[in-house]
Amino acid sequence: MRLRLPEERPKEPPTGYKIARLALSHDGARAGFTGISLGAALPYGTLDVAHCVYGRRHTAPHRRCDCGFHCVHERAAAQALLCTGGHRGAALLEVTVLGAYIRFERGFRYARQRVRSVTVRPCGCGARASVLADAGWGRPGWRVVEGACGGCAGRRASLRLAEFARLAGEGLTVTAARPDFVPGTPSEAMGVPELVAEAALLQARLDLFQGELARLSGEGAGEEKG
Template sequence: MRLRLPEERPTEPPTGYKIARLALSHDGARAGFTGVSLGAALPYGVLDAAHCVYGRRHKAPHRRCDCGFHCLHERAAAEAFLCTGEHRGAALLEVTVLGAYIRFERGFRYARQRVRTATLRPCGCGARAAVLADAGWGRPGWRVVEGACGACVGKRMSLRLTEFARLAGEGLTVTAASPDSVPGTPAEAMGVPELVAEAALLQARLDLFQGELARLSEDEKG
């Protein structure tokens, strides 16, 4: 006898979290996302349906395949993936799980989704992201963009967060995380004790410099 998974009929669609790269079409007319693992070569929109990445004709998610959208139950679990080097430029997405889904211990694999919010990490310099700038790579027909501050964007192609949200449509909200809320950023790494110690070191160096300058002045007079 074949065992079947219990069916769920929630009163409201489940919420999940995932990370993805933000992407802009080559003509600048559309905005979307590209995954960071399975299916990364297939950009998707804010409201989209999953397809089997292996080209099979079955509907996603299929029990005997690993196709479909993927997300995690907990926000913190998704944020943990942003610590790896290859994912530092990715954004944290909050999604609504739509259609058929398969529940796992840590998350869902499902048929359709709506991306509600995209939260950008701080710029590489540690400042809050002000724009989305060309990341220097992409997919066929799509260029990947990432958060950057006004000082670091330089001459790269860039667009405002609100403009990306408008191009993506479907009520998407794009926000930039505060450096204070991201562990390991300069704003948190330099607390009051560290700043006091740094100031004391600078004062000691200044005293040494003034002493040497006074000695040289005395030698010249002599």
């Protein structure tokens, strides 16, 4: 007897998370995405249908193939993928899973998707990204772009985040992630517990400095009396 997986018929399309590179068509008229592994050679749009990357004629996702769009259930799991060196320039995507899908322990493999929102990582210098600048590489017909601040973007070809969203269409929203650490702005980089600990450390150093200053002042006064 052949066992079949239970079928799901949710009232609302499932939500998933993934990471991808942002891309701009060579003529600058379209914005899209390119995957980080298996589907990297096939850029896709905000609302798109998956195709078999091996060129087979079956409909994705096929049970005997690993084709189709991929995403994970949890946002934190997708964010963790951004820690690896090869994925530092990728963006975090929130997607709606459409059409047929296969559920796994950590995510979905599915036929169609709508990218709802994009979160762009901070610039390589640590500042919040204000533009998407040419990353210096791409795919045939597509240039990969990545988050950058105005200073680091320099003379590279770039566009505003809102302009990328407009070109991508389908109501996509693009936002810049808050920097994990920005030199010179401790109030944005640290929370209340960290600031309290820093203040206590500064107070301890001040007490030590005042004690040494009092000791040196006392020794100086003793030498004058002699």
